[in-house]
Amino acid sequence: MSKLSATMLISASVFAATNSEVETFLKNNLSKNPAISSLTVKVIERNPIDGMKGWDSFIVALDAKVKQGKEEREVKQRVIYFANDTVITGELTNMKTGKSLRDSVAPQFKADYYAEANLIYGNANAKHKVAIFSDPLCPFCRSYVPKALEYMKQYPETFAVYYYHFPLERLHPAASTLTRAAVAAELQGRKDVTLALYTVPTTITRETDEQKILDAFNKAVNTNLKVSDLHAAAVNAHVDADNSVIESLMVSGTPTVYFDGEKDATKNRYKGVNVK
Known part of the structure; x- marks a missing residue:
């Protein structure tokens, strides 16, 4: 299952999107792919982004069944997204350093x-x-x-x-x-x-x-x-x-x-x- 990299609109809220808004949007968007079934989307971690007021990073667990030819296989994937009150994207880049902000996002070591x-x-x-x-x-x-x-x-x-x-x-x-x-x-x-x-x-x-x-x-x-x-x-x-x-x-x-x-x-x- 390919990761989403395009920037997309999400329903507006006062601050960064809620976990529920992110989950609902991604599920609705990914479900449009006819090859994907039994999709579950769950935000497992979120954190504010330093220096970017109103933006949070989200680590999302995606579980689905994906058709490949005549076969269907189970895919489990964790993906990083960024969202504010109106936009969700898979990539954010620091214009001064040229570095992707994805590099600064890491799940907690439990x-x-x-x-x-x-x-x-x-x-x-x-x-x-x-x-x-x-x-x-x-x-x-x-x-x-x-x-x-x-x-x-x-x-x-x-x-x-x-x-x-x-x-x-x-x-x-x-x-x-x-x-x-x-x-x-x-x-x-x-x-x-x-x-x-x-x-x-x-x-x-x-x-x-x-x-x-x-x-x-x-x-x-x-x-x-x-x-x-x-x-x-x-x-x-x-x-x-x-x-x-x-x-x-x-x-x-x-x-x-x-x-x-x-x-x-x-x-x-x-x-x-x-x-x-």
Whole structure:
């Protein structure tokens, strides 16, 4: 389901449009597409835009069934919109900087996203919480994540490090199998699996054969997993839980880092913490 990018009129109100007005307008507009059915529209977050009186940003959850040829598939999508009392649009750009205001809109990192299953280093009640979303075959991730983890794991009372698997399958087909293998190994009690995951050779990046990918993982991590282990119910549940958080936070690239619940564009706020 394509995202709306054109500017549209919405019913007038004294201030920025209400959640109900935004939901009703979008549902009526999107429902005109004959390929879309069973559409639900829900504003899940809204915030005022700094320096733009009367304008709010809206994070909207769109759930629908979409016809593609003879098939129908379920689509769940979160989209950012901006609205004042008369206009709604998918894009606003700062004329002075040329930057899209979409870049400044991010969903809140909710407390329940810090799941015990994602805590790989530190104590849950540590002074700072760091959440990392990563693909083990992403070049930037491979240069950033191991160093960040090696540093923060030294200070368990300072950093609680939470890791979420985000394989970018279109770019790195082998990443999905690798992350499943890592989850399976962790469930079997292996420690430091995440760090070991980044030692798997990138030569398998484009590989799609699960057994060949698993062989590379077993060799690098010194495990003896079977393909069937990758699809155990507990592994599926962990993967689904990570995907749910990724979707809720609208994470789109790797590595993405949150520091104490706020998106860290620098990815290095942990370095400024006094650990003594």
